[in-house]
Amino acid sequence: MDLLQIFRTLKKRLWIIILVPLLTAGIAYFFLKDAAETYKSSTQVATGFTIKDRVQLQEERVSTWEIELKFGNLIETFKSPLVVGLLSYRLILNDLQEPNPFRSMEEDEDFKEYFTQEELQNAAQIFQDKLDSLQILSAYNPKERKLIDLLKYYGYDYGSLSGGLSVQRVNYSDYIAIEFASENPKLSAFAVNTLVEEYQHYHDRMRGVRSNESMEFFTNLVTEKKKVLDEKRDLLRSFQSDSRLYNVETEGEAKVTRIAALEEEKQNEESRLMGLELQLRSINRQLAELQRGGENGGNARILELQNSIDRLNSANIGSNNPAIQDSIALLREKLKLEIARGDLGTTNAQARVERLQEEREQTMLDIQVARQRVGTLGNELARMSYAKSDLAAKRSTIKELEREVELAATEYQSAQEKFNAAKNSFMVDAGSVRQIIYGQPAIEPEPSKAPIFIGLIGMVSMVLCVMVILLVDYVDLSLKTAANLEKQTKIPVAGTLNHINAANLDLYDLFHNTHKDEGLEMFKHLLRKLRYELEETGKQVFLFTSTKQGEGKSFVIMTLAYSLSLLHKRVLIIDTNFKHNTLTESLLAKPQKTRLLNGYMANGKLLLTDGRSDEGRKQAATAAAEAEEGATAEAHTEGQLMSDEQDNYSFISPTHHTNIDIIGSHVTLASPAEVLSGKGFSSLMKELKHHYDYIFMEGASLNDYSDTKELFRYAERVVPVFSAHSVLKQMDKESVRYLRELNGNLMGSVLNKVEFENLKL
Template identity: 25%
Template sequence: MEISGYFKLLKKYILVIIVVVAAAVVASYFWVKNLPDEYVSRTQIATGIVDASTHILDKDNSPNAQSDQINREFSNLMEIIKLKKLIDQVSYQLIIHDLSSSAPFRKLKNDFKGLSQAAIQHALVVYRAKLITGAPLSLYNKDENGLNELLISMHYDERSLRKYLDIARDEESDFIAVQFTSENPQLSAFVVNTLAKEFIDYYSVNIKKNESNAVDFLSNLLEEKRNALNQKKEELQQYKIKNGILNLDDQSKTIFAQILAYTDKKLENQRTLAANEGALQNVLSKFDPNSRKYIEASINQNNAEIATTNDQLKALTDEYVHAGFDPKYKPAIDSLQSTLVKQLHTTSDKYLVDPRIGKDNLVVKAQELEVSRDLAKYSEKSINKELASLNAKFSRLVPFDATVKTYEFDIDIATKEYLDVLGRYNATNLQSKFSIRLAQVEPATPDVAQPSKKMLLIGLSGMASLFLSLLVLFILYYLDDNITEPSTLVARTNLPMLGALNMIKGPKPDLRKLWDVENRTKMQQFKELLRSVRFEIDQELKGEKVLAITSIGVGEGKTLIATSLAYAYSSINKKVLLIDGNFVNPSVTLSVQPTLFVEDYFRATSYTEWDNAKISVLGNRGADTTLLEINDEKLIAAQFEQLKLRYDIILIDLPPLDSLNNAKEWILFANKTVAVFEANRSVKNSHKEYIAYLKTLNNKFAGWILNKATIIGASKKSKN
């Protein structure tokens, strides 16, 4: 598809386009000339949303979060203004004004022109009641449905008002603009001011009430959570008092530290006991019985004193352990130990004259070890007793700790719930105190009429009709798959093109008079294009002589082209033979009335006397036959060789390709074949098999000739 074809189509229908556009412009003029003027009233409502001073205490004051919140708040406010409830309030006030005022905005229309005064008063009562309650008219109620029809007739209903109502935020400002357009300046101002007032009242009453209800609810919930938290704390306190618990963590830490300390003492005491026992056995092993008897006999008196001191030291050590190793017992223990050592030394010094005096030191050492061993043994009992007491105290704290932790866990949960509600309460309370304050900046006033858009509408109608016309023609052009140009035929078939011939206007031409003097002017463009086709054929023949001319279907003009080519070749002094190969429809034979026939020549049953004219015609008798039924292929080929010797060019007017083998038999003997395609026809699916056959001819197919094409400017070009 080429865009040039579309422009040719536009040129063809240019007058139709002009008429359509002119009609649209005229119709638009008569439609808009009686339109009333438009009056626009506008007011602004300050919201305080973008006032920075009201958002100092906002929790999230980041730019992006604040911008998103601002957009949401503005969208919410604008949707509230568009509520049906608010617009209904405006509708009621408009109709009340028109029914009760001597200067109404609009007069009653249609069936309501003749309303009685009683009916008007009844309507006013109902409208005023609905205005006070804010309730809509019930369409199920016959009376109220009639009043709704009255609103619709006056164009005061919700749908009509919304149509001319414009609500938007003024760019990035703090204001919401409310604008209304009507044919009456007072009406426009009244609608804008009334809607702004109803919106501010509705927001102040309902929205603030919701905020107050939320604060009250959170306040009551906060009090409940506070009481629950205090109750949990009181239960924990009473449990500690009842069980004598001061601080479980500190108590358990103290007892555990004491257990560790006594455990260390026990281990140290066990090491001392084992060491003393071993050392004592080692010392005693060095004494024999006689020596031991001597020593025991000699020191009985001193031993009694040592035993007394030893008993005192044991008792004091028990008190020291039971007191938790109180440092105040340490000096007394050290003093008794010193006394015990002196008594032991006295016992050894008293018997220096004994011949066995060398063993005295061992005896003293053994006594010291016995004392240390006994002290360690007695201390272990006291330590074990204290450890048992501490473990019993620690075990007693375990159930207390579990119960206390349960109370503390409940207190933690109650505390979190209380703090969460407290945060919500503070945020909601703060928001309610610093929420936006709506105010109408200035009331709307009646304004002058808007510039007339009548000329603009007329111009738009003309442009729209022009666009629709162009669009319709483009759609027709796009959907039209008829072939009008040679390039389109080449693209559709992928076969070469020889040229195109124009349409010959007027009645069907007589082939015998086609080239007469009286037809030269009418045939000038056709002749010029034919010469071009003749040149292209000569280039394809390259000295060969037999050219077959066929078409895909009937009526595409191949006979006219074959005859015209015969005259074209005769005009350059070529001796031409035109063969009518169409046995089904022998058009050439019927037009020329030749004396020579295909059946006679190729059967060779009689002598053929050829004339010496530039153009000879070999017709056929139109019998139900084919070329190969006339004679053998070899004999026919030989006859064609004889014809090539007699003529410079042989043109064969073949039957169309849809006549099955009739055309194909003639093509066997042709050097080149051309196919005629009539313009303004489409390539159908049934043609594809014939196009495929032409492709199988390879070099024997010279190309297409597009016939009856619309060719502009060819004659002018030739004159230049």
């Protein structure tokens, strides 16, 4: 839909666009003309959200989003049902108890019948209790539901008060403006000031409740954490006392040092024991050798000592054991003595035996003492190792208990800090919202907004009308214009005819006079254009058809035939629409007394006479037969059937228009093929072409009948007629597909009944 079409659519329905807004504006004026005057009072409160003029416990960095959130929360609190409900309690108590009420119901008989004086007194007490306890009325309580009805009578319910209340932030400032409008200036001022008071009342109560809850919570938290800390400390002290372990680190280091010393001492004692045992074996061998006597014995002793020294040297390689080194030194001394003794001979053998025996006894004693010492040291090491293991377990337990004590101390300190912060916050935050401008009764009423509302209602109704009109036009799928017809059918448009009132149409007056009606003049012009297109085809026989009934085929045929008669063209109309013989009914004065196309036959053939003399008719028939030389035998025979006996029968009837004749028909269920087949209609058409310049036939609708398809063989061109008011449905599209398949035999479509405004679209 382009702009031009939109403009013409709106222009066509301009009366609706004007009438509907005027009507709605008039209705609005009727309801608003007696509207009561309103008085508005306003107050301002400072929030302190954007000004840092109060004590701060810590540096606060507030973002713009947080500020907007705080303002939103504050505004919603002012407008909340609870705060507005507290205002309604104050208002109703004023009207019920004060001598100068804002609103009075003394003259309202319905009110007096619904509420007794006793009920009003009880209601005042309930309202006061609700005000003191900061509670709202419950609609589920029958008594309180009646109190809600009382508020509605006075106009103090939440809905009524919210309608006149406005709470909003003043631009980007720190202030909030509160306005209230009513019919009483004192009521408006009282409402805005009381709303701020009740908000403060509600805020202080809620702040106190929240602060008490916070203080109680943190007090309990501190007490609990302190109790846990004391329990952990007592458990640690009890474990240290039971295990007699107070300094884990010191006692652990002492035990480790003691174990190391014992291990070193045991190792030394074991080395000494080994040396003593070697020494004992050496003494025993020396005694055995001396008892055998002789020099051989001394040499054997020297060899034995030498071998012992060699074995000890081999054992001492890489270890440097002090005990082994002492044994080696001792054996070397003995070796020297043996060598010296060897020089003395055997004179001192007895003395050596005695000495060796003394050494053996001493050595055996030393070995016994050393073994006892090694056993004692082993027992001491075992005891110290067990004590060390037990100490590690106790040390782990003490470390765990100390960690639990440290964690409990941290939690207790954190709880103490939160408790102090809550206490400080309660002492600092005394409420930042404060009233800076008090509401005053208005001196003059507010300017009436009735004209604005009336104009707005008119504008809205106009816009709605325009939208509805355009929507209806957009969803209208009718053809409307030639462009739409060609787009939907893919058939070229041969001509268009605008919609006129055909009931009283006088064709003679139409073409011979000038009319003030633009529609009639346009119709005459478009009909001439269609006549030109028809003449340009160079054909004589035209079949007019349509996809459905009521498209205007008969009207197009009659008007087109008349326009051709003005050019002195002879036109014959054959009414072959056997389902709706509109042409016959319109052009024949007495069709029931006229021989019709499907009503009379002579010898089974259709006969033609034109009212001339017998000789003239015979000559015409002979000339027609000669002209049709080479035609079928049937055509020749039909030409020979003209006889004197048949001259009295004629199917052609003149109309009341000059040069326009008609062959009528009556309504029948038979199809054209059933009526005309075998009756020489082809020969008749050939002969008629010699007498008439144009022959127009009409076929029944393609959607309903096959008449057009059966008549197509007799026509030279097919002219489909469409109505601009029609909508092409599926059956129409199938009929259009058939018409497109006619190829060169299709002249082009005619769009009939086009609205005058759509002719240029």
